[in-house]
Every structure is written in structure tokens, then in C-alpha cells.
Amino acid sequence: MTAATSEAEFTARWARLLRAHGSPLHPLKIDALAERTTSLIRDGRADHAAFALVNAHFTDPELLVGAVELLRTAPSRVPGSAGRFAAAWATALQEQTLRHQESIHSAADTARREAEQALHASEARFRALFEHAAVGIGVGSVHGEILAANQALLEMFGARPDDLYGRQVTDLVHPEDSPEVWAAYEDLIAGRRESFQCDKPYYRQDGEVVWTHLTVSLIRDEDSSPKYQVAMLEDITDRYRLQERLRHQATHDPLTGLPNRAAFFERLETLFAEAGADARFGLCYIDLDRFKIVNDSLGHDTGDQLLVAVASRLAAALTPLGHMVARLGGDEFVVLLERCQGEHEAVAAARAVLAALSEPIDIEDHKLAVGASIGVLERPVGTITPGAAVRAADLTLYRAKEAGGGRWTLYDARTNAAAVSRYSVSVRMPVALDRGEFFVEYQPLCALSDGSLAAVEALVRWRHPRLGVLGPDEFVAAAEETGLILPLGRWVLEQACAQAADWQRRFGQLAPQLNVNITARQARNKRLVADVGRILADTGLDPGLLQLEITEGTALGPLDESQRVLHALVDRGVSLAVDDFGTGWSNLAYLRDLPISGLKLSSSFVPDPEATGGEEVSWRIISGLVSLSSSLGLTLTAEGVETPETAERLRVLGCDWGQGWHFGRPTAPERLEALILAGAAEATPTAGMAEATNRVSPANERETY
Missing domain, CATH: 1.20.1160 (Paired amphipathic helix 2 (pah2 repeat))
Structure with missing residues (x-):
């Protein structure tokens, strides 16, 4: 068209x-x-x-x-x-x-003047205006008795004169009247004010409601004493209903008809503003399980029908209990318990949600099973803010999701604080990278045969402006989850390769191999090959001096995209090592599917010198892994080497390299330059090397990135 x-x-x-x-x-x-x-x-x-x-x-x-x-x-x-x-x-x-009201007010002023004049001189002129006015006009005494009503008012109320004359104005009260209306009326008949205006509903004789714009004026006698009250009413029912329709559209979800996010937060904030500090409330934050599968497989129309059915079930189960059910968007709903009696009531509401969704929902020819994960929060009003309450319930919901879904999880302050900390770290990370808050330290990997420096592992640190220096275990997981590991990992490679290239130019054959960790998300990123190629070209580092360590979380299958990426890296001359070898069920597949050059034995296999029992089993496992790596031509590095005795036992078993505090903690690159030269001058176990590096870093556990 x-x-x-x-x-x-x-x-x-x-x-x-x-x-x-x-x-x-x-x-x-x-x-x-x-x-x-x-x-x-x-x-x-x-x-x-x-x-x-x-x-x-x-x-x-x-x-x-x-x-x-x-x-x-x-x-x-x-x-x-x-x-x-x-x-x-x-x-x-x-x-x-x-504009109409101004006309009415003008007519009202005229009516009042005419009424005063009629009372004093010409009753006829006032009566003519009174009877033929287009707005409803009623006259009452200061005692509240209705004395007269014009034809327009009678038609507005669907009444006859006998239905109104002699009744009290206070008989016309409506449940939606605000206290301010009647307070203003009392001031008027007492002579403390001359008039007031408001929008007020009335019941017609047939029981229907008519909405009016009401203006009430006081008529005084010659001595200025209150004598009569004159009320003028304009029918605004159509306008009121239009406003109500627009208000409903603004506060209700158009798909399900439930209150929307705006209405929910307005109700929650009102609750906090009006409730006492000792009052309690509850929240059930709901997210549907497997809803995305319905949308992807059956289409969004079916998904919308499912949301409507879910909303109906939730409203039927919880609204009779006095709880508010709202849709926040997508497949997220929330239940607000305004006068909660304790955690047991909030948990009961969560169980009611799960029960309401336990039976499949019929949509066209499909029986759709949909469960829910629920974050439950129950607190005194005075201990939290509305925004913090919703965030806490949302974080609690994700704990239920992580536990497998189809369940409720109760808010826990300690777990919530940890989740908030992880979130704040991940939010600041992009800014931190731009502001240069990250830096790299290097930990020695030494040959067990003579203690010489064989390689260094690059370990990223974050100098957080509020939390101090953070180790990788405090932010790498968040970076991996959010995808920020890609720019961060690229930056670590650039920094570490530039440093290793500088050592290569200055120390030649004495320059150590550089080990850099890569995560699962990095290994599956096709851009990694191009990034490594560009970085090697820009820095001039010999590819043979770069070894990438595949972290424990990188689960590789034969069809995994990372297989092609890692093979392409090896084709460029970069070597690969498996980090934390032996801690996962799938790690032996690395030896079959990838051109691995080295294995790093997890520190969990290296016996603790202070432990009692089980040491010999650990040493036999290490001996077996030494034989395996030797038969495959792989370099075996033992992590967690803390004492000279452990280093010597590993050397006797035939392990190639060691890494741990015995050889040195992570340190700044300039500290390692002395170790490179020291390793060349004396090929002896490097107790002095460990002493030099251990003075640098306060870390007290093995690094993972």
C-alpha cells in the first residue's frame, strides 16, 4: 500500500x-x-x-x-x-x-446579587433567574435545610420538589466525599468563609451517581449575618468518567488488566508514607520459569495469552486475601502484602502463587506447564526504603532461579549484601578500565630441578577507589557473567605482552615465558585470534614466549567454538596449558582434543605440610599425573608450593615446574627483573627470590587470573 x-x-x-x-x-x-x-x-x-x-x-x-x-x-x-x-x-x-465554569461563576455572582436584592427589594427578578438558569441551583438555610431547588437541579438529581425540600444538606453525603468538603461547609454556614468550590458526587433518586462541580456561597442579611446558602451545581459526569478512564489506562497493564509498575510503586510509597514504623509489609517478586521457551517456540501471541492466564490465576488466588498483584513488565509480577503479620504470611503468599501455577494452562491446542521463581521479602516498614525493598526482593528472586526455579527463596541480609557488592563491582568495571584502575602483577614459575625462573603468570588487580585492591576472585566472575571479561582480558593481554616483549629485548634468552589466563567466554570469542595476532605484532613478542592458560571453567566439547579458536592460536605459535588440571570430570578431553603443551596441577592435590592423614594418597596421585604428562611430552607445573620440603618432594617425583609462595608471591614487574638476572647468575633453589617477591604482595592465597 x-x-x-x-x-x-x-x-x-x-x-x-x-x-x-x-x-x-x-x-x-x-x-x-x-x-x-x-x-x-x-x-x-x-x-x-x-x-x-x-x-x-x-x-x-x-x-x-x-x-x-x-x-x-x-x-x-x-x-x-x-x-x-x-x-x-x-x-x-x-x-x-x-470557560463554562467562569460563565457559571459569573451567573452565580449575578444570582447572589439578585438574591440579595430580591430579599431586600425584588423577589421576582431573583425568581426568574433562579428558574431559568442552565445550572442546578439550590437554596438552603444556614441550619442546612433545603428550601428551594430549580428545575435544572431537579432534573440533575432525577427528583421531584418533595424529594428535596425540607431535607438536610448533610443527607446528601457520599462515601467518596473528602473530609475537607464538609469542613469547608461547616466554616461557610458559621460565617467564617463566603464560598467554596469542589468536585463532589451525589446519588440520584434512581441510585446512579452524578458528579458535579459544586460552588456554595453564603448570603448575608442587612446586618451581615449569615442568612442563606446558595449552591450551584454543574454536571461533570462525562468529564469525570473520561478522566477515570485515562487514569485507569495510565495505572493498569493493557494486556492483563493488573496494576502496572507505576501503580505498584505508588501504592508501595503510600504504604511507607502512611504506615507506622512498627508496621510490617511483604513482597513476593515473581518471575515465570520457561516463559522464554514458550515465546520462542509458539510465538508472542501465545506468550501473551499465557501471561493473561497467569495474571488471572494470581489475582484469583491472592486478591481475596487482600494482597495487591501487579505486573511489572515482561513475565515479572509482584505481590504486595500491606499489613503482613510476619514471614509465615509472606511465605504463605508465595506458596499460593506456586499452587496457582501448578496445573498446566490450556492455550489453544497446547497444555503449557509454567512454574515460577519467587523472591520473598518480609520486613518492618521502618527498616528499609521502597526502592531498596524491591531491589532486595529482586536479588532474592535470582537466588531462587539459581537454585533451579520452581520455588520460593526467603530474603537473607548477608547473601543480599554479597550480591549487591558483586553488582556494584560489575557496574563500575567499565569506568574502572577507562580510568586505569587495573594493573598487572607477575608470579614466578620456577624449574624444580635448579630453581631457575622459567615463566611468569600475569595476574590482574583492581585498585578500587572505595574497596581497596581487589584480587581477581573478587571481580573476574562478574566480568565473565556480564561480558566485560572481553575488554578486560584484551587489556591484560596487551599489558602483559608489552612487558614480556620488553624483557625479551633487554634480557634475550633469559626472558621468561609469559602465562596469561583466558576464560570460557574469551576462548569462545572469534576475535581472540585476531587480538592475539595484533598484540604480538604491535609488541614484537615472540609467540613462543606466550602461553595461554585455559581456566577450569572452560568446558570444551568436540563441537565447541573454542576448539577452533584455540587451534588457530596454536597455529600462530602460541602454546596452551590446562590450569587446575584434575579438578573437573572433563579435563582429560583436553589432552585428546587440543594441542596442549603443559598442565598445571591444582594446588588441592599438593599436600599441606601441616595436614595429618591422606598425604601419601595425594603423592601417589601426583606421581601418576607426572607419569601421564611425561609420556605425553607435557610440562607439568605444580601449584601451591609453599615449603622447600614440598618443592624437593615434587622434584624427586619428576614434576617440572613449581609455583607458589616458596618461589615468590605476585609482584610488580620491576621486582622480577632482579630475579631474571639472579636466576641466570646462580642456578640454585631461589629462597632469596621468594623472599624478595613475598615482601611485595599481601595476598595470602593462590591467584586464579
Whole structure:
């Protein structure tokens, strides 16, 4: 369909809409108005179109509903025409009402003056105005008795004179009246104020509700004493219902009909503002399990039907208990317990959610089983803020997800604090990389045969401005989960290769091999090969001096993308080693599927000198791994070597290299330069080397990255 055809079709549909709901204008005038307003809409001035229609007396609420639906497909050059049209419609209608109110107020002032004059001189003139006024007018005594009502007021109330005359004004109370209305009324009849205005509902004689804009004025006698009260009422029922419809649309989810995020937070904040500090509340933060599978396999229409069914079940199970159920977006829902009696009640609500979703849901020809993971929070109002409460419930939900889903998990302050810490670390990480807060230290790997420096492992540190120096175990997992490990790992490679290339240029054959860890996400990143090639070219480092350590979390299958990446790296002359070898069930597959050059034996296999029992079994395992690596031509490095006795036992067994505090802690690169030269001068076990490096780093456990 062409754009011209679309515009013509929109204009025709717009004209039909105006003719169906318009004022009694000539059809030619309606067509002219339709052309003018559609032109405004196409030019992105939907708000001007709304004002034009209201000014032409097109004020039917059904017209607004049809116009908003039609505007969603309007050929406007500016998005959001429907929203601007609705907002402008409400504003124009309000301005029109205000103009009417000014006229009414003018008539009211006239009525009051006429009433005063009629009381003093000419009853006839006041009576004429009273009877023929377009607004409802009632006259009462200062004691509250209704003395008179004009025809407009009787029609508004659907009443006869006998239904109103003699009744008390206070009989017309409505449950939605605010206390301020009746406080103002008491001040008026007591003579403490001359008038007041408000929007107030009344019951008609048939039981229906009419909404009015009420103006009440005080009439005084010649001595200025209160004598009568005059009430003028304008019927604003249509306007009120339109406002209520717009308010409902703003606070309710259009798909499920449940309160939306805005309504939920408004209710929660009201609860915190009005409840006492010792009052308690509960939250059940809900996320559906396996919902993405439904969307991906059966389509979003089925997913939407499923959300509607879930919302219906949750509302049926929890609304009768007095709890608010809201949809926050996507497949996330929340239950608010406003007067919670303790954790048991919040847990009961969570169990009610799981029970409501326990049976499959029929959608077309499918029986869909959908469970939920729920984070449960129950606290005194005075101990937390609304925002913090929702964040805590959300984090608790993810603990339920991590535990396998289909369950509820209760908020735990310690676990929540740890999760918040991880989150704050991951949020700051990109900024930290730009600001140079990361740095690299190097830990020696020494030959067990003579103690000479054979290699160094690059270990990244974070100098956090608030938390101090963080080791990799405190942020690498978060970086891997969020994907920030890719730029961070690239930066570590650049820094470490530049340092190793500098040692290569300065020390030649004495330069140590450089070991750099890569994670699972890095190994599966096709860009890694290009990054390594570029870094080697930029720094001039000999590829034979770079060894990449595959961390324990890198699970490789025969069809894994990382297989191709790692083979490509080896083809460029880079060597590979398996870190923490022996700690996972799949690690033997590395020896079959990858061109591995070395194995690093996990420190968990190296016996603790202070341990009692089990040492000989550990040494026999190490002996077997030494034989395995020797038969495959692999270099075996033992991690966690802390004492000379351990180093000597490993040497006797035939282990090649050792890494641990006995040989040195991670240290700055300039400290290692002395060790490189010292290793060349004396090929003896490097107790002095360990002493030099151990003075640098306060670390007290083995590094993993």
C-alpha cells in the first residue's frame, strides 16, 4: 500500500469517525474539519487537531477512544501522535470546562446579587433567574435545610420538589466525599468563609451517581449575618468518567488488566508514607520459569495469552486475601502484602502463587506447564526504603532461579549484601578500565630441578577507589557473567605482552615465558585470534614466549567454538596449558582434543605440610599425573608450593615446574627483573627470590587470573 493511499484511507476513516460522534454540523463542514485535522496530524501536530475538535464541540468520550485507536496507525511524521492527541484533548476539554465554569461563576455572582436584592427589594427578578438558569441551583438555610431547588437541579438529581425540600444538606453525603468538603461547609454556614468550590458526587433518586462541580456561597442579611446558602451545581459526569478512564489506562497493564509498575510503586510509597514504623509489609517478586521457551517456540501471541492466564490465576488466588498483584513488565509480577503479620504470611503468599501455577494452562491446542521463581521479602516498614525493598526482593528472586526455579527463596541480609557488592563491582568495571584502575602483577614459575625462573603468570588487580585492591576472585566472575571479561582480558593481554616483549629485548634468552589466563567466554570469542595476532605484532613478542592458560571453567566439547579458536592460536605459535588440571570430570578431553603443551596441577592435590592423614594418597596421585604428562611430552607445573620440603618432594617425583609462595608471591614487574638476572647468575633453589617477591604482595592465597 502506498503512502498516498494510506493517507487517503486515514482521512476517510477520520471523517467517518467525526460524522459518527460529532456535533450537529453540516456534513460539508464536518468533511472540511476532517481534512484540516488530518493535515495537522500528518504534520505532527496532533495536539492542535485535538484542540480544533474540542473547540468545534466534538466532546463525545467515545470519539476520543476511536481517535486514539485510529491515530496509532496515522501517517504522522512524528511518533507518539496518539498520546499527544489524548493529552491535548483532556487539556482542551478542561479549558472549555473552565470557560463554562467562569460563565457559571459569573451567573452565580449575578444570582447572589439578585438574591440579595430580591430579599431586600425584588423577589421576582431573583425568581426568574433562579428558574431559568442552565445550572442546578439550590437554596438552603444556614441550619442546612433545603428550601428551594430549580428545575435544572431537579432534573440533575432525577427528583421531584418533595424529594428535596425540607431535607438536610448533610443527607446528601457520599462515601467518596473528602473530609475537607464538609469542613469547608461547616466554616461557610458559621460565617467564617463566603464560598467554596469542589468536585463532589451525589446519588440520584434512581441510585446512579452524578458528579458535579459544586460552588456554595453564603448570603448575608442587612446586618451581615449569615442568612442563606446558595449552591450551584454543574454536571461533570462525562468529564469525570473520561478522566477515570485515562487514569485507569495510565495505572493498569493493557494486556492483563493488573496494576502496572507505576501503580505498584505508588501504592508501595503510600504504604511507607502512611504506615507506622512498627508496621510490617511483604513482597513476593515473581518471575515465570520457561516463559522464554514458550515465546520462542509458539510465538508472542501465545506468550501473551499465557501471561493473561497467569495474571488471572494470581489475582484469583491472592486478591481475596487482600494482597495487591501487579505486573511489572515482561513475565515479572509482584505481590504486595500491606499489613503482613510476619514471614509465615509472606511465605504463605508465595506458596499460593506456586499452587496457582501448578496445573498446566490450556492455550489453544497446547497444555503449557509454567512454574515460577519467587523472591520473598518480609520486613518492618521502618527498616528499609521502597526502592531498596524491591531491589532486595529482586536479588532474592535470582537466588531462587539459581537454585533451579520452581520455588520460593526467603530474603537473607548477608547473601543480599554479597550480591549487591558483586553488582556494584560489575557496574563500575567499565569506568574502572577507562580510568586505569587495573594493573598487572607477575608470579614466578620456577624449574624444580635448579630453581631457575622459567615463566611468569600475569595476574590482574583492581585498585578500587572505595574497596581497596581487589584480587581477581573478587571481580573476574562478574566480568565473565556480564561480558566485560572481553575488554578486560584484551587489556591484560596487551599489558602483559608489552612487558614480556620488553624483557625479551633487554634480557634475550633469559626472558621468561609469559602465562596469561583466558576464560570460557574469551576462548569462545572469534576475535581472540585476531587480538592475539595484533598484540604480538604491535609488541614484537615472540609467540613462543606466550602461553595461554585455559581456566577450569572452560568446558570444551568436540563441537565447541573454542576448539577452533584455540587451534588457530596454536597455529600462530602460541602454546596452551590446562590450569587446575584434575579438578573437573572433563579435563582429560583436553589432552585428546587440543594441542596442549603443559598442565598445571591444582594446588588441592599438593599436600599441606601441616595436614595429618591422606598425604601419601595425594603423592601417589601426583606421581601418576607426572607419569601421564611425561609420556605425553607435557610440562607439568605444580601449584601451591609453599615449603622447600614440598618443592624437593615434587622434584624427586619428576614434576617440572613449581609455583607458589616458596618461589615468590605476585609482584610488580620491576621486582622480577632482579630475579631474571639472579636466576641466570646462580642456578640454585631461589629462597632469596621468594623472599624478595613475598615482601611485595599481601595476598595470602593462590591467584586464579
